[in-house]
Amino acid sequence: MQWNTYLKGYQNYLRLERGLSANTIANYSFDIERLIAFLNQHTILVSPLQISPQIIQDFVYQCSKEVNARSQARIISGLKSFFSYLLFEDLRKDSPMELIEAPKVGRKLPDTLNVDEIDQLIAAIDLSKPEGERNRAMLEVLYGCGLRVSELVELKISDIFSDEGFIKVTGKGNKQRFVPIASYTLKYINLYRTTIRAHQDIQKGFEDTLFLNRRGKALTRAMVFTIIKDLAVKINLQKSISPHTFRHSFATHLLENGADLRAIQMMLGHESITTTEVYVHLDRRHLTQIVHQFHPRKQ
Template sequence: MNWGQALRDYESYLKIERGLSENSIASYLLDLQKLTDYLNQHEINVSPVQIEQETVQKFIYDIAKTINPRSQARIISGLKGFFNYLIFEDYRTDNPMDLIESPKIGRKLPDTLSTDEINALIAAIDLSKPEGERNRAILETLYGCGLRVSELIHLKLSDLYFDEDFIKVTGKGNKQRFVPISSVNKKYINIYRNEIRNHLQIQKDHKDYLFLNRRGKQLTRAMIFTIIKQLAIKIGMEKNISPHTFRHSFATHLLENGADLRAIQQMLGHESITTTEVYMHVNRVHLVKVLSKFHPRK
C-alpha cells in the first residue's frame, strides 16, 4: 500500500464510516500530507504500513520548530487516528504514534462579545442595500441560535419550523438537532425572506437554501467571515472576531443568565458535556451573584 492509496481509502472511511464534514476531512488529509511531504523531501522511501516510530518522531520534532503547540497537538492526534485506521483494516498491528506525547497546552477560552458589542455590529449594517437585511438576519441567527458557520450556510427554508419556534440544524457528521428560535430572530429572517430573497433570481440547485448571494446562490463560509470582519472594522472593534465568536457569545450569555449546561449542550450540538464546560469561564462577579441568589446561607 502506497501513501496515495492509503489517503484515498482513509478519506472514504472518514466520509462514509465516520460521517465527517468536508472541512474536517480536508484538515485531516492536510496534516497527513505534511508527513508525506516530509518523507519525500528527505527521500525516505517507506510505506504507511512500514513506517516506524523513529521516523514519525523525527517528523514531529522537525515540524514543531515551525508551528505552535496547539497545531502540533492536532497533527499528532490526526496521525494517531490514521494509524489506528490502518490497524482497524488489518494493514498494521501497531501504532507508531503510541509513545509520542502531545505538547501540554492549556484549554483556550473562547473569545466572546458583550451584548453592547453585538448590538453595535448589527447597528453598523447598511440596511439601505439589499444585502443589509440578509446580513442582519445572518448575525441575528448566529447569535440567536448559536450556529456554526457551516450550519448557517446550509440552513434551508424547509428547516424552518417557525410555528413551533424551532429550526432544524444539520451539524457535524450530518447529525441533526432542533434549536429553538426567538420571535426577534424569526422577525428578521421573515423580513429578509419576504422583502429581499423573494426578488432574487434563484439558481435551480439553490432554491431551498435560506441565505443567498446576489446571484441567487448559496453563501460561502468565506463570505460570512468577510461580512463580520468588515463590520468589525467599520465600528473600530479591536477584537479579532469570526462567526464562531457569536456562537461562543450565545453559550456564554445563556450560562451567565442561569441556563442549564445540559440545555446549552443540546442547543450547541456537542456530543460531550466536557466540550460545553469550556463556557464555565464566567467571571467572578457573576459567580458571586449566583452564590448570593441561590445559596441558603446568603
C-alpha cells in the same frame, strides 16, 4: 509508496463510517499530507505500513519548530487517527504513534462579544444595499441560535418551523438537533425573505437554501467570515472576531443569565458536556452567584 491510496481509503472511512463533514475530513487529511510532504522533502521512501516511530518523531520535531504547541497537538491527533484507521483495517499490527506524546496545551477560552458590541456590529450593516437585510438576518441567527458557520450557510427554509419556534440544524457528523428561535430573530429572517430573497434569480438546487449570494447560490463560509471582519473594521472593534465569536457569545450570555449548562449543550450540539464547560470559565461571577443563591449555607 501508496500514501495517496491509503489516504483516500482513510477519507472514505471518515465520511462513511464516522459521518464527518467535508471540512473536517479536509482538516484531518491536511495532517497526513504534511507528513507526506516531509517524507518527499527528505527523500524518505517508506509506505504508511512500514513507517517507523523514529521517522514520525523526526517529523513531529520539525513541526515543533514551525508551529505552536496547539497546532502541533492537532497534527499529532490527526496522525493518531490515521494510523488507528490502518489498525482498524488490519493493515498494520501496531501504531507508530504509541509513544508520541502531544505537548500539553491549556484550554483556550473563546473570545466573546458583549451585547453592546453585537448591537454595534449589526447597526453598522448598510441596509441600503440588497445584501444588508441578508447580513442582518444572518448575524441575528448566529447570535440568536448559536450556530456554527457551516450550519448557517447550509440552513434551509424547510428547516424553519416558525409556528413551533424551532429550527432544525444539521451539525457535525450530520447529526440533527432542534434549536429554539425567537420571534425577534424570525422577524428579520422573514423581512429578508420577502424584501430581498423573493426577488432573486435562484440557481437550480438552491431553491430551499435560506441565505443566498447575489448569484442565487449558497454563501460560502469564507464570505461570512469576510462580512463579519469588515463590520468589525467599520466600527473599529479592537477584537479579532469570526462567525464562531457569535456562537461563543450566545452560550456565554445564556450562562451568565442563569441558563442550565446541559440545555446550552443541547442547543450547541456538543457531544460532551466537557466541551460546553469551557464557558463556565469565562465568568467566575456566575459560579459565585449560583453558590449564594442555591447553597443551603449561603447565609
